[in-house]
Amino acid sequence: MQETKIVLSDRDIPKQWYNIMADMPNLPKPPLHPGTKQPVGPDDLSAIFPMALIEQEVTTERWIDIPEEVLQVYSLWRPSPLYRAHRLEAALGTPARIYYKYEGVSPAGSHKPNTAIPQAYYNKAAGVRKIATETGAGQWGSALSLAGSLFGIDVTVFMVKVSYSQKPYRRIMMETWGGTVHASPSNLTNSGRKILEADPDNEGSLGIAISEAVEVAATNSDTNYALGSVLNHVLLHQTVIGLEAKKQFEIAGDYPDVIVGCCGGGSNLGGVSFPFLQDKINGKDLRIVAVEPTSCPTLTKGEFRYDFGDTAGLTPLLMMYTLGHDFVPPGIHAGGLRYHADSPLICQLYHDKLIEAIAHKQTAVFEAAIQFAKTEGIIPAPESSHAIRGAIDEALKAKEEGKEKTIFFNLSGNGYLDLAAYENYLSGKLVDYEYPEEKIKEALDRLPVV
Amino acid sequence: MQETKIVLSDRDIPKQWYNIMADMPNLPKPPLHPGTKQPVGPDDLSAIFPMALIEQEVTTERWIDIPEEVLQVYSLWRPSPLYRAHRLEAALGTPARIYYKYEGVSPAGSHKPNTAIPQAYYNKAAGVRKIATETGAGQWGSALSLAGSLFGIDVTVFMVKVSYSQKPYRRIMMETWGGTVHASPSNLTNSGRKILEADPDNEGSLGIAISEAVEVAATNSDTNYALGSVLNHVLLHQTVIGLEAKKQFEIAGDYPDVIVGCCGGGSNLGGVSFPFLQDKINGKDLRIVAVEPTSCPTLTKGEFRYDFGDTAGLTPLLMMYTLGHDFVPPGIHAGGLRYHADSPLICQLYHDKLIEAIAHKQTAVFEAAIQFAKTEGIIPAPESSHAIRGAIDEALKAKEEGKEKTIFFNLSGNGYLDLAAYENYLSGKLVDYEYPEEKIKEALDRLPVV
Numbered sequence: 001m002q003e004t005k006i007v008l009s010d011r012d013i014p015k016q017w018y019n020i021m022a023d024m025p026n027l028p029k030p031p032l033h034p035g036t037k038q039p040v041g042p043d044d045l046s047a048i049f050p051m052a053l054i055e056q057e058v059t060t061e062r063w064i065d066i067p068e069e070v071l072q073v074y075s076l077w078r079p080s081p082l083y084r085a086h087r088l089e090a091a092l093g094t095p096a097r098i099y100y101k102y103e104g105v106s107p108a109g110s111h112k113p114n115t116a117i118p119q120a121y122y123n124k125a126a127g128v129r130k131i132a133t134e135t136g137a138g139q140w141g142s143a144l145s146l147a148g149s150l151f152g153i154d155v156t157v158f159m160v161k162v163s164y165s166q167k168p169y170r171r172i173m174m175e176t177w178g179g180t181v182h183a184s185p186s187n188l189t190n191s192g193r194k195i196l197e198a199d200p201d202n203e204g205s206l207g208i209a210i211s212e213a214v215e216v217a218a219t220n221s222d223t224n225y226a227l228g229s230v231l232n233h234v235l236l237h238q239t240v241i242g243l244e245a246k247k248q249f250e251i252a253g254d255y256p257d258v259i260v261g262c263c264g265g266g267s268n269l270g271g272v273s274f275p276f277l278q279d280k281i282n283g284k285d286l287r288i289v290a291v292e293p294t295s296c297p298t299l300t301k302g303e304f305r306y307d308f309g310d311t312a313g314l315t316p317l318l319m320m321y322t323l324g325h326d327f328v329p330p331g332i333h334a335g336g337l338r339y340h341a342d343s344p345l346i347c348q349l350y351h352d353k354l355i356e357a358i359a360h361k362q363t364a365v366f367e368a369a370i371q372f373a374k375t376e377g378i379i380p381a382p383e384s385s386h387a388i389r390g391a392i393d394e395a396l397k398a399k400e401e402g403k404e405k406t407i408f409f410n411l412s413g414n415g416y417l418d419l420a421a422y423e424n425y426l427s428g429k430l431v432d433y434e435y436p437e438e439k440i441k442e443a444l445d446r447l448p449v450v
Numbered sequence: 451m452q453e454t455k456i457v458l459s460d461r462d463i464p465k466q467w468y469n470i471m472a473d474m475p476n477l478p479k480p481p482l483h484p485g486t487k488q489p490v491g492p493d494d495l496s497a498i499f500p501m502a503l504i505e506q507e508v509t510t511e512r513w514i515d516i517p518e519e520v521l522q523v524y525s526l527w528r529p530s531p532l533y534r535a536h537r538l539e540a541a542l543g544t545p546a547r548i549y550y551k552y553e554g555v556s557p558a559g560s561h562k563p564n565t566a567i568p569q570a571y572y573n574k575a576a577g578v579r580k581i582a583t584e585t586g587a588g589q590w591g592s593a594l595s596l597a598g599s600l601f602g603i604d605v606t607v608f609m610v611k612v613s614y615s616q617k618p619y620r621r622i623m624m625e626t627w628g629g630t631v632h633a634s635p636s637n638l639t640n641s642g643r644k645i646l647e648a649d650p651d652n653e654g655s656l657g658i659a660i661s662e663a664v665e666v667a668a669t670n671s672d673t674n675y676a677l678g679s680v681l682n683h684v685l686l687h688q689t690v691i692g693l694e695a696k697k698q699f700e701i702a703g704d705y706p707d708v709i710v711g712c713c714g715g716g717s718n719l720g721g722v723s724f725p726f727l728q729d730k731i732n733g734k735d736l737r738i739v740a741v742e743p744t745s746c747p748t749l750t751k752g753e754f755r756y757d758f759g760d761t762a763g764l765t766p767l768l769m770m771y772t773l774g775h776d777f778v779p780p781g782i783h784a785g786g787l788r789y790h791a792d793s794p795l796i797c798q799l800y801h802d803k804l805i806e807a808i809a810h811k812q813t814a815v816f817e818a819a820i821q822f823a824k825t826e827g828i829i830p831a832p833e834s835s836h837a838i839r840g841a842i843d844e845a846l847k848a849k850e851e852g853k854e855k856t857i858f859f860n861l862s863g864n865g866y867l868d869l870a871a872y873e874n875y876l877s878g879k880l881v882d883y884e885y886p887e888e889k890i891k892e893a894l895d896r897l898p899v900v
Contacts, residue, residue, distance in 0.1 A: 001518060004525035007457045068451060075454035076827045087600070105555060107827035109866065149824040150537075172869040175876055176823055373626055374599040377526045377557035416559065416866035419622040426625055 002086055006248040008079035013071055014243040017236045020274040020345060022062035023281050026352055028232075028344035031316035032306060037450055040316050048217040048225035050126035053119065056233035064236060067125075070118045073150055077106045077113075078240065082248035083411075087375040089395070096398035096405040097254065098391055101245050101272060102378065104414030108173070110336075110381065111268045111412045112143030112228055115237035119226045120147035130154045130223040132216040134184065134209030137163050137335025138170025139381075139413065140228030145179030156223075158184035158192075158212040161204035163335060169417045184209040191215050191312040205328050206339055207311030214314045229265025230309060230318070230343045238271025241410060246275050249408075256286060256408035258394055262386035263290035263299065263357070264336045266343030272410035277354060290346065290357040291390040293365070295433040296329040298322065298342050299350055299357035301440055306450040307341055317450060320347045323435070324443025330433045332362050333421035334382040340443075358390060361432040365389045366425040369415070381413035382421050452536055456698040458529035463521055464693040467686045470724040470795060472512035473731050476802055478682075478794035481766035482756060487900055490766050498667040498675035500576035503569065506683035514686060517575075520568045523600055527556045527563075528690065532698035533861075537825040539845070546848035546855040547704065548841055551695050551722060552828070554864030558623070560831065561718045561862045562593030562678055565687035569676045570597035580604045580673040582666040584634065584659030587613050587785025588620025589831075589863065590678030595629030606673075608634035608642075608662040611654035613785060619867045634659040641665050641762040655778050656789055657761030664764045679715025680759060680768070680793045688721025691860060696725050699858075706736060706858035708844055712836035713740035713749065713807070714786045716793035722860035727804060740796065740807040741840040743815070745883040746779040748772065748792050749800055749807035751890055756900040757791055767900060771797045773885070774893025780883045782812050783871035784832040790893075808840060811882040815839045816875040819865070831863035832871050 021027060030039040042054045049057075056064060066074075085098040103111035123131055131153055135141030141157035148155035157179050164171060164183040171181045184204045185192035191211035195202050202208075210227075217225035227234060249255055259276055261269030273288045280286045290299055302321035309315035311326055322341035323329075329338045341347075349355045362382070369385035371392070372378070380388060391409040398405040415422065424430045471477060480489040492504045499507075506514060516524075535548040553561035573581055581603055585591025591607035598605035607629050614621060614633035621631050634654045635642040641661040645652050652658075660677075667675035677684060699705055709726055711719030723738045730736045740749055752771035759765035761776055772791035773779075779788045791797075799805045812832070819835035821842070822828070830838060841859040848855040865872065874880045 001460070001521055001525070003460050004522070005460060007459055009457055010451070010453050010455060071451055072454070073827075075451070107823075107829065146827055150827065168873070169866075169869040172873045172876070173829065176820065176829055176869070176872045178824060370626065373557075374628060377523075377596055377600065379557065379623065379626055414866075416619075416864075417869075419619045419626070419867075422626045423618070423622045426622070 003084065004086065005081040005083045006251050007081050008244060008247060010075045012247060013074050013078050014066065014240050016063040016065055018239040018243060018275045018278065019059065019062055019064055019236055020277060021060045021232065023278050024349060025281070026348060028348040029319040031318050032450060034308065034313055034316055037317065048214065050122045050128060050224065052122040052126065053233050056236055057231060067121060070121050073117045074240065079244045080105050082245055085376055088372060091371065091375045092392065092395050092399065094395040094399040095403065096395040096407050098395055099408045100411045101241055102411045103241060104378065104411060108139065108143040108146050109414045109416060110139045110143065111238060111241060111271060112139050113146055114240055114271065115228065115234045115267065116143035116147035118237050120144070120151040120153050123224050124151045124153055128153070128224045130156065131226050132156045132213040132223050133226045134158045134206060134213045136160050136206045136338055138167060139336055141179065141181065142170055142173045143228065144226055145174040145177040148179060149177040155179040156216065157181045158186065158209040160184055160206060160209050162331060184212050186212060189215045205311060207325055210310035211312035211314050214310060229267040232345055234267050235270035235274065235343055235345050238267045239274050241271040242273060242275035245272065254406050257405045258287040258289060258407050260289045260291060260387045260390040260394065260407065260409040262337060262383050262412060263292050263342060263346065264383065265339050266346035268410050268412040270343060270346055280354065288355045289390055290350070290355055291386040292357060292359050293332055293334055293337050293386065294359045294361050295332045295435055296338050297359045297435060298340065300359045301435065301437065302341065303444050304347060304351055305447065307447055318344050320344055321350065323440050324447055326446060327443040329435065332433065333418065333424065334362065334386065336383040337386065360386055360389045363430055363432050366430060368392050378411070379415040380411055381415045382418050384412045387411065453534065454536065455531040455533045456701050457531050458694060458697060460525045462697060463524050463528050464516065464690050466513040466515055468689040468693060468725045468728065469509065469512055469514055469686055470727060471510045471682065473728050474799060475731070476798060478798040479769040481768050482900060484758065484763055484766055487767070498664065500572045500578060500674065502572040502576065503683050506686055507681060517571060520571050523567045524690070529694045530555050532695055535826055538822060541821065541825045542842065542845050542849065544845040544849040545853065546845040546857050548845055549858045550861045551691055552861045553691060554828065554861060558589065558593040558596050559864045559866060560589045560593065561688060561691060561721060562589050563596055564690055564721065565678065565684045565717065566593035566597035568687050570594065570601040570603050573674050574601045574603055578603070578674045580606065581676050582606045582663040582673050583676045584608045584656060584663045586610050586656045586788060588617060589786055591629065591631065592620055592623045593678065594676055595624040595627040598629060599627040605629040606666065607631045608636065608659040610634055610656060610659050612781060634662050636662060639665045655761060657775055660760035661762035661764050664760060679717040682795055684717050685720035685724065685793055685795050688717045689724050691721040692723060692725035695722065704856050707855045708737040708739060708857050710739045710741060710837045710840040710844065710857065710859040712787060712833050712862065713742050713792060713796065714833065715789050716796035718860050718862040720793060720796055730804065738805045739840055740800070740805055741836040742807060742809050743782055743784055743787050743836065744809045744811050745782045745885055746788050747809045747885060748790065750809045751885065751887065752791065753894050754797060754801055755897065757897055768794050769797065770794055771800065773890050774897055776896060777893045779885065782883065783868065783874065784812065784836065786833040787836065810836055810839045813875070813880055813882050816880060818842050828861070829865040830861055831865045832868050834862045837861065
């Protein structure tokens with residue numbers, strides 16, 4: 001019998017997160033205050049984040065201890081399995097060895113709880129009782145609602161209206177864990193009301209929902225804010241994925257030649273790759289590939305410059321590859337990949353050529369997803385399927401070149417709540433979308449010059 | 451850090467299934483031919499089942515080898531983890547230790563693939579290219595579609611019409627794996643047409659869907675039939691659950707005082723409990739509790755007698771606790787527990803007082819499900835939540851009595867595709883249903899006397 005997966009036990013959960021900022025050749029430029037355009041200090045952030053997370057946001061310590069209470073909750077699903085995709089390899093007829101880490105085993109079905117849990121914990125430890133956040137397709141909102149239920153914190157989620165209406169299951173999931181969900185734009189905030197006045201039928205965007213959640217946190221002293229991607233501390237928490245994977249590759253007696261991750265805000269890609277990237281910085285031969293949708297091509301078509309994290313311009317300016325903070329991507333099915341920019345860490349590493357990027361159309365992505373489901377069994381999330389597409393293409397290249405190669409990708413979530421997207425694909429209704437470059441240019445021209 | 455779960459590696463997957471028929475004090479009475487009312491022989495079944503499965507249906511060998519190819523596919527998700535429910539115990543303030551086996555890790559989200567995989571394998575090995583089956587809520591149909599995709603077999607599923615219309619996600623899941631799904635009653639079979647002629651708006655039932663699938667298998671020489679519960683070979687395959695659990699309890703240094711499982715057809719209950727039941731038969735002090743819905747109270751209110759497995763009376767007569775084969779239970783959310791009878795093995799063991807049974811109302815079941823989701827994280831399937839209700843009640847009794855006790859239940863599936871049911875419960879729309887005894891009596895009076 002061939003070994004299909006490598007599992008670790010509770011006591012193998014990493015005890016520390018890995019901080020890439022200790023090793024990267026160039027640190028990202030500092031975030032700037034949205035008003036003064038000067039670098040923000042800890043005090044600027046303390047209204048909405050607990051100090052422990054602010055410290056993690058800026059520290060260059062290489063290893064950060066994971067609190068006991070967080071480890072205990074991680075053990076509800078971690079360590080996640082590392083799979084060898086024997087059946088997919090056979091179907092492709094490739095000499096490549098394909099591995100994937102499966103993060104869909106978390107109760108929320110994605111990698112998002114890896115950071116939701118510590119964020120809830122640090123807020124709880126700081127005496128915070130309420131957290132406001134935003135969610136696009138719903139993965140982050142459900143992860144934080146889960147975390148809130150486990151640590152006794154009230155979670156309020158602003159959910160992009162089009163998803164709120166079209167994807168009731170994610171909303172119900174949040175409510176099952178006790179979360180309160182509002183369709184965004186809402187009448188509960190100034191940012192929301194302003195947008196609804198101008199356009200009562202506005203269907204919302206992640207940028208708008210962030211504005212609403214940040215406003216609630218900034219104007220209510222008992223409420224903090226939490227973000228599910230982009231920020232340094234979020235990517236830090238996600239490194240449990242890559243740290244476990246390193247241990248599992250050691251047991252497998254193998255090591256990746258290429259690591260593939262889908263990239264929206266960048267947290268799953270950072271989480272899976274940074275512990276390996278440390279080796280690359282130290283000379284190891286290894287490629288890291290970010291896969292994004294052609295409809296929201298931040299790394300492949302965006303510009304590297306300061307931009308806001310949200311639509312209303314309430315958040316600090318971050319140095320990112322951006323399509324412009326008022327860029328509204330088409331409603332593709334990979335809702336988690338529709339953010340207008342990427343994590344500053346990912347962007348800096350891409351700028352420094354330590355990470356590559358490629359964009360794929362959604363029909364090609366779903367084709368890969370179906371091939372994966374029919375061989376490996378698991379029905380993947382549309383976001384994660386971008387990584388599958390990337391990994392399959394690497395495997396087909398290896399076949400063409402007749403080369404052995406070790407390909408590793410992160411299967412960041414399952415597709416249970418994305419089956420409507422599969423029906424669209426299977427019935428031939430799915431359309432591809434390439435974002436027109438002139439529209440990107442227009443959005444970028446509207447940005448403030450810093 | 452407290453240990454949350456016990457995981458095993460691929461090589462710990464049991465290499466043999468355990469056959470309770472080797473050890474039970476009284477074997478079930480034989481199935482009878484629907485026409486002659488005489489015991490059926492292998493030849494009567496060979497039109498719709500491969501010989502390997504017919505042999506497993508009747509053998510009293512204690513251990514049956516699991517084929518290498520089946521083990522290989524099992525390793526896509528097996529062994530499943532055994533959890534210690536520390537957080538639920540704390541919330542209940544019970545001195546009891548609560549454990550659960552989590553079968554929701556399979557690609558289809560339930561325990562059903564444990565038998566779908568070997569059934570597809572044995573059919574494939576016998577040269578069969580097509581399998582017809584039925585599905586109620588969709589768990590079995592999706593498990594068999596998955597198995598079909600992995601072994602290259604065409605799967606046709608007759609899905610109870612009300613589920614087909616109201617639960618499109620399960621249908622799409624089957625189609626994603628390549629299954630063909632028809633709403634039942636359909637125009638494709640005599641049984642279906644007959645019912646539609648009498649009642650064009652008939653919403654279907656599991657019994658009708660079985661009739662349709664069996665008819666397709668019986669009248670097409672290239673097509674076999676597969677059943678997801680009830681039959682001896684199905685329960686045999688499910689014993690991988692209990693066999694793994696025994697190994698995991700050994701590692702935990704514990705042993706159950708009581709095992710709780712939900713019971714529809716009986717396959718998850720049989721699967722989790724039979725390997726332990728062997729010990730009970732040999733003198734071990736152990737209780738086994740079947741939990742069923744008050745709306746379909748087969749064990750607690752049914753009669754122990756011969757009845758058909760389907761509505762049209764095409765299947766052999768089986769000796770079961772039954773509510774009558776034309777009994778149509780109300781449309782509760784635990785669709786997998788709406789069968790009019792139970793597995794003959796479970797029924798015989800219940801008759802012999804080796805298994806207990808209890809019925810719960812669905813609001814009490816959902817209350818338990820929510821408590822579980824908020825403490826242990828996982829959102830459970832409504833079917834499995836019956837077992838949670840049973841386990842929580844045992845834990846509360848232990849608290850009352852101030853007794854330590856080891857409670858073990860099978861969490862047979864996740865609730866990702868049942869979130870509409872949660873919304874019903876959370877919004878207070880869920881109603882309870884106790885099936886009126888006179889209606890049961892009427893249905894039983896219609897049965898043939900054997």
